[in-house]
Amino acid sequence: MTDLAAILSRIGARIAEASDRGRVADYIPELAHVDPARFGIAVALPSGDVLTAGDAETGFSIQSISKVFTLALALGRLGDTLWRRVGREPSGFAFNSILQLETERGIPRNPFINAGALVVTDAILAGHPPREVLGEILRFIRTASGDERITIDRAVARSESETGHRNRALAHFMAAQGNMVNPVERTLGTYFHQCAIEMSCVQLAKAGRFLAGFDKMIAPSRVRRINALMLTCGHYDASGDFAWRVGLPGKSGVGGGILAVAPGRASVAVWSPGLNAQGNSKLGTEAMEMLAREAGWSVFG
């Protein structure tokens, strides 16, 4: 554990020096003014300890990382019937592509691209009031992280809604193809709010413990399957690259956060707001790569 602390501090030092920090997402105005110099990392261990470096207690918008939690919720509620509405294959396209929806008749390729995540949220909503369902999502995340302070940043949610034309296009497109159960704006509203959940690296690393197998919030067989999806689809069209470089199941968000797990060993959260060309945190990915290599964590041997 001394070693791990040293590794984290080395990573923090190296990231601080990086000159190319990627580009902060600017299509959601509220996210555009985050300082690209920020960086945090937190590692939750089986012992319950959480090691950190940098701004690990600072809250950021988890954005698409929320898709992991809504998927866990949806599987708990619907089981394998969910797969009638969404696939389990990497997409080969950008996170917000509408192209494949047309060729694949409104069934998104997987639950981690935007279209698929909209279907998952729509499936959880199922006629319930958005407020109630958002409460349930928050409850799930608070329980997972053991932290009741986690909330939604309503300014971010509003900002996403105002500029969310592409997600609206995806949702209406699926509605046209019969794959939306709720009124489109209701599903979108819920989705924009779930993406606007704010967490720190520490909170996120702790919330990922169930995926690392440290507690039994959900069945181990289901955990393995969510991890499989994170590994094959968690980084959009850079999922193969993340698997190659880091070797751990992970999920990124345009807020600059990444959650990854080394099964049985660690749940890790990093945050660096600048993104690479594929929309994943540039330095966050590099930090994950260093950590996995130096700690010897890889699911691949």
Add this chain to the structure above:
Amino acid sequence: MTDLAAILSRIGARIAEASDRGRVADYIPELAHVDPARFGIAVALPSGDVLTAGDAETGFSIQSISKVFTLALALGRLGDTLWRRVGREPSGFAFNSILQLETERGIPRNPFINAGALVVTDAILAGHPPREVLGEILRFIRTASGDERITIDRAVARSESETGHRNRALAHFMAAQGNMVNPVERTLGTYFHQCAIEMSCVQLAKAGRFLAGFDKMIAPSRVRRINALMLTCGHYDASGDFAWRVGLPGKSGVGGGILAVAPGRASVAVWSPGLNAQGNSKLGTEAMEMLAREAGWSVFG
């Protein structure tokens, strides 16, 4: 180990009873008359033991499983410069799709779709005589499996060449885009022969030991990366499904074989000639799923 033997024998019994055995590949005439009732499985363990069930000693055409060995060879020779000519991302399309080559300017998505494997073979050839390079590929596989009897089935190679219009199309298309170094027919000829290598489940399971980390034929960091590619791209457009159901890195071939590894624990080969809609062995995949579940093998926790 007694348990494992019992698991294999249970799997053999269940597979024997299966009524829907998939469809034997018929686009290569020589493969079309293989008996769909055949089934074999072999598990190579760190101890050196190999457990089997069914027709585990019968040779079959390894086809695309050969891509794992040529990738290992190419990385050994070229290192990361290989990635200038081929990507590392799942494709989201069928194994022999030409579509993405157009939108991605002749750079195949990964080394396990046909276009990518042709590039890998072209990279190994690099002006050398095909006979010599095929000798080297065979030597690599014989060393890995510790079995000098492994050979190429020339009738299958000829049959592939005669019906290989689609692979010819892929190769000429990449040549047009400047991503073929050797004369197209030379690369194709080498590729058709590498696909026609014949191995039994026992030979294949033993040849996969280096991927499971049992010996040090290639560096552990490289092994992890090849495993990552097998997990994200090893089953074409059913790679996500294989990761979800089996949870192990694997590579399939249209001859009905699958090679998978549980890092540190086992190298597994199965064979059942009938394929599913995605071109992977139908019962082979099911056998892998049963084995992984009952043995508790998964890279995901």
Add this chain to the structure above:
Amino acid sequence: MTDLAAILSRIGARIAEASDRGRVADYIPELAHVDPARFGIAVALPSGDVLTAGDAETGFSIQSISKVFTLALALGRLGDTLWRRVGREPSGFAFNSILQLETERGIPRNPFINAGALVVTDAILAGHPPREVLGEILRFIRTASGDERITIDRAVARSESETGHRNRALAHFMAAQGNMVNPVERTLGTYFHQCAIEMSCVQLAKAGRFLAGFDKMIAPSRVRRINALMLTCGHYDASGDFAWRVGLPGKSGVGGGILAVAPGRASVAVWSPGLNAQGNSKLGTEAMEMLAREAGWSVFG
């Protein structure tokens, strides 16, 4: 002219006997209960005469035929600057495809596919109140046909709005790519109303006289260009087939109407509600083909 009357009456008789009448569009509920047995045809001549057969005085929903009139209006107002926002090429895809919008960055291929027509309407709106712009569109059509009775069927407009998910997807998608000037719902509302304009074959044939060159509502050079677009793009992904079979510039609508012109000779409107696989009136196309052949009308010699 006696000949022409005889031709029309022969066409009417043959169409009445047709057993396969195509399929009435059912995605707009208000259109779904139109009687598929209805058929009308009207031919406006340079002399001012209008010859008819069948239900030529019955009103129907002109739907996409309205795109010709809004294009004429938009070109009158914006001139060639319109082409910064929409292309002039056949699409190679279905009328409501969203796929090409992604690869072509929000610039629709032409003004006659739905996405392109939405851009044209958005360009005419340009901040004006929809009611005013709809008034202008109606005024244009009434002037062209010399008939003040032409109106919008508000029940159809409402029905389209309620089921218009796919058009909403297209509009939001273009908004996301910066190719919508007005609030999306305002453009959509205007578009749904323009599509719900009701006209009879007689009214429509008369409204097309300016395209046939009988009067000078707009400059001849512009007329030729609109005709060129109708010929290459007027029947979605069956435009080539219509040019091949009929040989005249034309525009179809899912209400079952088609407007076509033989420059200098005739403006023709047909109506038969059943559609073919490409979304064009099945018997309407056949009637146009008979008329063009028997009257010897073709722009191609």
Add this chain to the structure above:
Amino acid sequence: MTDLAAILSRIGARIAEASDRGRVADYIPELAHVDPARFGIAVALPSGDVLTAGDAETGFSIQSISKVFTLALALGRLGDTLWRRVGREPSGFAFNSILQLETERGIPRNPFINAGALVVTDAILAGHPPREVLGEILRFIRTASGDERITIDRAVARSESETGHRNRALAHFMAAQGNMVNPVERTLGTYFHQCAIEMSCVQLAKAGRFLAGFDKMIAPSRVRRINALMLTCGHYDASGDFAWRVGLPGKSGVGGGILAVAPGRASVAVWSPGLNAQGNSKLGTEAMEMLAREAGWSVFG
């Protein structure tokens, strides 16, 4: 006719001054060293007269313009059964795209993109010796133009064959999908030779007289249909633009030639070697546009 001579001489003068002359095709080495300053135009009239300007007697490689003649031949021999193997719709893609072949299962969109022209040539070949079929193609063109001197430039044919990877990819791809009757290399060889036919503007304009309706080499109904195809598909993904700007059926070749017809009025050939982004002669298109406008020729009114 004095007017027309004056128009041609004005066009010649204006083209001579053009600074941006497009880019000479360089993917066929033999074509790459043609002087971009060359320009010719010839107009064949119903009277039998041929008016010219510039290098109207200089031979150039007709390349894809040959597709019009092979289509006429194939229709004469096979009639409408040809359409089982090739479509009649604009493609929406580049001339040598392989993408649509995959989604449309080996049936090219139209006979004027490369894949479609290969099918047409394959249909004419139908087991006959290439030499014989090339003789027939030459005979057809010589008869049409009334000029026995027209021949194939074998150096160009060889150059095309050596660099024809993309056409090879198209042909093998269609062979894989069952849409090639002859051995692939035989069809390709014939195709490369037909493209290498050398003609001058005068010869080409005269060869197009049957399309303008001046003689009865083929039935008028068939002429109209070939013209329809030229208008909708004759300039690849700039066909809509050519219809819009010029308003005449035409076919371009990468040698810089364009053949267009004003039915009943004129058959026109232009030549300027530099191409625009869509692979059509840049100044040739501009010359056609000036001529059509000044002579008042348009099929659209």
